[in-house]
Amino acid sequence: MILVTGGAGFIGANFVLDWLNGNDEAVINLDKLTYAGNLQTLASLENDPRHLFVQGDIGDRTLVGRLLQEHQVRAVINFAAESHVDRSIHGPGDFIQTNVVGTFNLLEAVRDYWNGLEGEAKAAFRFLHVSTDEVYGTLSASDAPFSESNRYEPNSPYSASKAASDHLVRAWHHTYGLPVLTTNCSNNYGPYHFPEKLIPLVILNALAGKPLPIYGDGQQIRDWLYVKDHCSAIRTVLAQGRLGETYNVGGWNEKANLDVVRSICSILDELRPKTDGTGYATQITYVQDRPGHDRRYAIDARKLERELGWKPAETFESGIRKTVQWYLDNQDWVNNVTSGQYRQWLEQHYGNKA
Known part of the structure; x- marks a missing residue:
């Protein structure tokens, strides 16, 4: 059995669904169910005996230790994190608590459990920590893409907290011998994405006839990775990765934010044309750039x-089309997620920037 932390969030839930779609090894899914955790994403597993959901915090050493012992877990995949840059600017404390203190407590619970294992069980155990390319900082237009040897230069409270967690994982390997693996991924997109992030926000705002908010000039470049490709990469690293190593996971799809938004508008024009005959791109609105906004990741x-x-199996063109179609086909999920709390956040964050 494996333990997945943060398995009700966007990437974690996609991983759990993909994992159980491909093999019968059971999953303990530990998630605190903060604003971005959504059990409806996992509705298809409600009566599946291979999926055990536990609401809890990675910082609860007693709970984590009990789960590890009771189920004789062979691997931990740590997705649990606060992950939205804008939220980290407004409230950095939650990011330090979850991403730094929480990771520390999780590592200590795992270390205690691993120290008690013997023989093959101890040799086969793995702790895989899922991180981000944002820990490397920003690139200029002419810089080579981030490799695993790039130094860490985080520029937001979010990326700084993730950088700290990466360093803790590395230190627990070199100091205590904990068998760890780390992945640093580029921007994910795909089904079940919480709609405060760029791609789902644009899709839903477009359909609702609302402005499509673009930070600054919209020329911030990101490398886009389809979430199911990310899940397959994590499975590969878990099965074959060298202990103590970091593996960058990217989609080889550098796109400016404005080009991403225009691509979405073009697909929507085709799949769900507006009744007034205008294109969705007419809803694009430029808003004040956020503080410390990194210019390029690759x-x-x-x-x-x-x-x-x-x-990766998907190009950006194939992945973004699948993503737009998924949101068109899953309005029940969308309506469940877009709660009053979510709308209040959007109004607070974007309302005074247009």
Whole structure:
């Protein structure tokens, strides 16, 4: 059995669904169910005996230790994190508590459990920590993409807290011998994405006839990774990765934010044309840029392909079309997520910036 933390969030839930779609090894899913955790994403597993959901905090050592012992867990995949840059600017304390203190407590619970294992069980155990390319800072237009040897230069409270967690994981390997693996991924997108992030926000605002908010000039460049590709990369690293190593996971899809938004508008024009005959791109609105906004991220994922044979299956064009279609086909999920609390956040964050 494996333990997945943060398994009701966007990437974690996609991982759990993909994992159980591909094999019968059971999953303990530990999630605190903060604003971005959504059990409806996991509704198809409600009566599946292979999926045990536990509401709880990675910082609760007693709970984590009990789960590890009771179920004789062979691997932990840590997705649990506060992950939205804008929220980290407004309230950094939650990010320090979850991403730094929470990771520390999780590592200590796992270390206690691992120290008690013997023989093959101890040798086979793995702790896989899922992180972000934002820990590397920002790139200029001419810089080479981030490789695993890039130094850490985080520029937001979110990325700083994730950088700290990465350092803790590395230190627990080198100091205590804990068998760890770390992945640093580029921007994910796909089904079940909480609609405060760019791609789902644009899709839903477009359909609702609302402004499509673009920070600054919209030329911030990101490397876009379809979430199901990310899940397959994590499975590959868990099965084959070298202990103590970091693997960058990217989609080889650098796109400016404005181009991403225009792509979405074009697909919606085709799949769900507006009744007034205008294009969705007419709803694009520029808003004040956020503080410390990194200009460009790009991932060099050649190490993962060279050593473990992984590369993404989706292009941006195929992945974004699948994503738009998923949101069109899953309005019940969307309506459940877009609660009053979510709308209040959007109004608070974007209402005074247009």
